[in-house]
Amino acid sequence: MTMSRRQLIAVMPAALTGANTAFPDVRALTVDVFGTVVDWRGSIIAEGSHFNRSHGVRIDWANFADRWRAGYGPSMNLVRKGELPWQTIDQLHRGVLDKLLPEFGITSLNEADKDHLNRVWHRLNPWPDSVAGLSRLRKKFIIAPLSNGNLALLTNMAKYAHIPWDCILSAELAKHYKPDPEAYLTAASLLGLRPDQVMMVAAHKYDLKASKALGFRTAFVPRPGEYGPSVKPETDPDESCEMVAHDFRHLADLLGAPR
Amino acid sequence: MTMSRRQLIAVMPAALTGANTAFPDVRALTVDVFGTVVDWRGSIIAEGSHFNRSHGVRIDWANFADRWRAGYGPSMNLVRKGELPWQTIDQLHRGVLDKLLPEFGITSLNEADKDHLNRVWHRLNPWPDSVAGLSRLRKKFIIAPLSNGNLALLTNMAKYAHIPWDCILSAELAKHYKPDPEAYLTAASLLGLRPDQVMMVAAHKYDLKASKALGFRTAFVPRPGEYGPSVKPETDPDESCEMVAHDFRHLADLLGAPR
Numbered sequence: 407m408t409m410s411r412r413q414l415i416a417v418m419p420a421a422l423t424g425a426n427t428a429f430p431d432v433r434a435l436t437v438d439v440f441g442t443v444v445d446w447r448g449s450i451i452a453e454g455s456h457f458n459r460s461h462g463v464r465i466d467w468a469n470f471a472d473r474w475r476a477g478y479g480p481s482m483n484l485v486r487k488g489e490l491p492w493q494t495i496d497q498l499h500r501g502v503l504d505k506l507l508p509e510f511g512i513t514s515l516n517e518a519d520k521d522h523l524n525r526v527w528h529r530l531n532p533w534p535d536s537v538a539g540l541s542r543l544r545k546k547f548i549i550a551p552l553s554n555g556n557l558a559l560l561t562n563m564a565k566y567a568h569i570p571w572d573c574i575l576s577a578e579l580a581k582h583y584k585p586d587p588e589a590y591l592t593a594a595s596l597l598g599l600r601p602d603q604v605m606m607v608a609a610h611k612y613d614l615k616a617s618k619a620l621g622f623r624t625a626f627v628p629r630p631g632e633y634g635p636s637v638k639p640e641t642d643p644d645e646s647c648e649m650v651a652h653d654f655r656h657l658a659d660l661l662g663a664p665r
Numbered sequence: 666m667t668m669s670r671r672q673l674i675a676v677m678p679a680a681l682t683g684a685n686t687a688f689p690d691v692r693a694l695t696v697d698v699f700g701t702v703v704d705w706r707g708s709i710i711a712e713g714s715h716f717n718r719s720h721g722v723r724i725d726w727a728n729f730a731d732r733w734r735a736g737y738g739p740s741m742n743l744v745r746k747g748e749l750p751w752q753t754i755d756q757l758h759r760g761v762l763d764k765l766l767p768e769f770g771i772t773s774l775n776e777a778d779k780d781h782l783n784r785v786w787h788r789l790n791p792w793p794d795s796v797a798g799l800s801r802l803r804k805k806f807i808i809a810p811l812s813n814g815n816l817a818l819l820t821n822m823a824k825y826a827h828i829p830w831d832c833i834l835s836a837e838l839a840k841h842y843k844p845d846p847e848a849y850l851t852a853a854s855l856l857g858l859r860p861d862q863v864m865m866v867a868a869h870k871y872d873l874k875a876s877k878a879l880g881f882r883t884a885f886v887p888r889p890g891e892y893g894p895s896v897k898p899e900t901d902p903d904e905s906c907e908m909v910a911h912d913f914r915h916l917a918d919l920l921g922a923p924r
Contacts, residue, residue, distance in 0.1 A: 496857065548820060558857030561807060561832040573820040573833040578855070596837070598755065598817030 428649070429605065429623050429661075434597050435543060436552035436575060436590075436622075438608035439560065440475075441632040443540070443551070443569065443654075444530035447471045453526050465510050468634060477502035482554065482583050492581045494556035500524045527555070528562035532569060533629065539654020541570050542663040550575040552593050552606065554583050585616030594622070605649075607657065609639075615646035625649040625657055687908070688864065688882050688920075693856050694802060695811035695834060695849075695881075697867035698819065700891040702799070702810070702828065702913075703789035706730045712785050724769050727893060736761035741813065741842050751840045753815035759783045786814070787821035791828060792888065798913020800829050801922040809834040811852050811865065813842050844875030853881070864908075866916065868898075874905035884908040884916055
């Protein structure tokens with residue numbers, strides 16, 4: 407069995423690959439956030455366990471997190487199709503939360519409590535490699551999130567989790583959610599770069615496929631644990647993945663970022 | 666002679682003012698950049714002296730910098746009035762540069778040289794107190810530039826000068842230059858904050874006046890040396906200045922930011 411060039415790059419140490427000679431024009435990395443940089447599910451479960459104790463309830467937060475995450479997609483797609491006016495992810499999350507709370511038997515929260523709970527998405531914890539790997543990558547590249555999360559959410563999260571972005575990019579700045587082309591092209595334009603000078607980094611192939619079609623370079627960082635132990639996301643690279651790294655430290659090696 | 670409340674705040678140490686009790690709702694500082702955070706004139710003169718040596722020319726860079734800075738205003742105002750389509754400050758600076766170079770006798774630069782020179786505005790040096798003061802302020806507030814400079818310019822400058830912004834805000838995100846209301850209101854909206862939760866910090870009263878009219882809180886940080894030794898900018902506060910600090914360290918004291 408022979409390995410593809412992609413597979414070879416993924417398994418060879420940086421010293422052997424001639425780090426980043428494959429993508430000498432890349433100046434900036436735009437990075438997906440939910441699932442790629444932060445463990446949204448584990449973070450919500452962890453904060454939920456505190457919520458259960460402080461509120462004297464027994465919510466299954468793994469189930470709650472999964473329902474919450476799945477729930478915002480349909481309304482986001484209505485926004486994408488122009489059937490709903492622009493709304494931020496904070497607003498979309500809140501719409502789902504207001505439906506889920508009574509389903510889970512929670513009817514006693516006041517507005518401040520609900521707003522605080524909705525902002526759990528601003529307080530997500532990075533995967534163990536994220537901050538170390540991104541800190542190295544920042545020495546060589548401009549690094550920015552490119553998430554469907556709104557700018558305030560991403561800014562607060564970066565402050566909370568010490569994620570060292572150079573600037574905050576968001577689908578909000580285009581008022582078009584990924585994978586709409588406008589989300590990616592607006593990001594490149596704001597960075598003052600051509601699409602081929604920007605590498606999209608994500609744990610989700612739909613994100614890489616959409617950006618690659620516009621000329622972005624792409625790096626796949628699969629996160630097998632994103633949806634919990636019982637769901638196996640697609641972790642096999644396909645033709646949308648020009649580079650494959652098993653985490654951000656590995657990506658820093660592959661791209662020749664200094665230690 | 667009695668002092669106004671503003672003057673009293675400006676001269677009293679933080680421990681005596683009951684730091685930031687005057688503005689308990691403020692969560693974020695939006696900060697003007699050219700002149701307020703960075704010394705554009707001194708930086709261009711310094712880089713220009715290298716340019717003179719490497720190109721064997723004797724340009725008066727103080728004069729060049731003043732003409733360059735003054736030159737972009739008229740075209741920016743045409744953009745503001747809708748008489749020109751949106752252009753970034755990089756584009757406006759380049760338009761002025763292309764007129765100034767032949768006036769100063771420089772006709773030999775190729776495109777890469779001109780682009781590099783135009784990007785001197787991405788390589789401006791902070792005033793001596795800026796990074797130290799902003800680093801303290803960041804411990805207590807979200808801090809972001811709110812400049813007419815485009816996002817790429819501000820991002821590159823932050824990386825070059827180690828300015829620790831939490832996110833990069835710019836008039837570019839509103840496609841309206843300051844002092845148009847959209848520039849300020851878009852910034853507050855992207856931060857997810859009401860205008861009264863945001864303090865505009867600037868060395869220029871027009872900026873504070875425009876933001877205060879929209880409900881922003883304001884802090885004046887006069888920079889008497891901005892235009893060089895022979896020009897005295899207005900450094901006296903007026904009713905647009907709710908707080909007055911003589912530099913960013915002092916502002917950190919006044920706002921009770923930890924050391």
